[in-house]
Amino acid sequence: MTARNGVNRRRLLTSAALGGATIVGASALGGLDADSAFAAPMPSLDPAVSQSSFVDGRVSRIKGSVLDVVEADGTHRLIQLTNATSVWKLETVTAEAIEVGDGLYARGVEMPDGSVAADAVWVNIVNLYVTVRGIERSRLHLSHDSHALVGNIVEKRTTASFRGGALTSDLSQLRIGHHAQVLGAWRPADDSVDIARISVGH
Numbered sequence: 001m002t003a004r005n006g007v008n009r010r011r012l013l014t015s016a017a018l019g020g021a022t023i024v025g026a027s028a029l030g031g032l033d034a035d036s037a038f039a040a041p042m043p044s045l046d047p048a049v050s051q052s053s054f055v056d057g058r059v060s061r062i063k064g065s066v067l068d069v070v071e072a073d074g075t076h077r078l079i080q081l082t083n084a085t086s087v088w089k090l091e092t093v094t095a096e097a098i099e100v101g102d103g104l105y106a107r108g109v110e111m112p113d114g115s116v117a118a119d120a121v122w123v124n125i126v127n128l129y130v131t132v133r134g135i136e137r138s139r140l141h142l143s144h145d146s147h148a149l150v151g152n153i154v155e156k157r158t159t160a161s162f163r164g165g166a167l168t169s170d171l172s173q174l175r176i177g178h179h180a181q182v183l184g185a186w187r188p189a190d191d192s193v194d195i196a197r198i199s200v201g202h
Contacts, residue, residue, distance in 0.1 A: 052119075054105070055106045056105050058101065059101060065082070066078055067081065067098065079118050082118070088121070089102075091157060103125075103188065106118045107119060125183075125184075129144070132175065132179075138152065157194075158194075159196070160173070160197065178200045180199060
């Protein structure tokens with residue numbers, strides 16, 4: 001898969017979920033998770049959020065704490081990570097988990113040199129509305145629009161919610177034909193998605 005196809009594929013997977021959205025991150029919610037990224041726009045407790053810059057692209061190079069991110073139009077943006085940057089990649093992780101080739105959505109403050117000092121970074125995050133086409137022990141076969149997709153069930157990480165109920169690691173209620181929302185992290189290597197949460201009947 002070429003880098004361009006990878007970027008396009010990731011943009012398909014994220015759909016329009018993040019486009020123009022107000023991201024409420026760690027500074028407002030006290031934590032960083034998939035739900036925070038897709039929360040409905042709301043006033044932030046951090047007055048700097050309204051002046052934030054957003055970068056959406058693919059990591060082409062990592063030099064120390066600086067990420068070189070290529071946006072869809074080919075523009076290079078530099079993202080500066082700090083000790084205060086919150087990083088999500090299926091779960092809250094350290095900056096060392098970010099790899100070349102990862103898709104990235106970052107929020108931060110633009111610096112005078114044009115770089116962005118990030119306070120929150122979501123790596124490979126996707127928000128999908130899918131139909132369940134097949135169920136295996138360690139993965140789900142899904143369709144998103146007209147595209148087939150594999151969803152990986154991650155031990156001790158994947159949870160489900162059925163009809164608005166509490167999150168559970170028990171996926172036994174899942175059925176072929178269910179329509180569901182998936183929050184998770186895209187795997188650039190094979191275009192599958194590690195599932196953080198699947199919600200049915202919400």
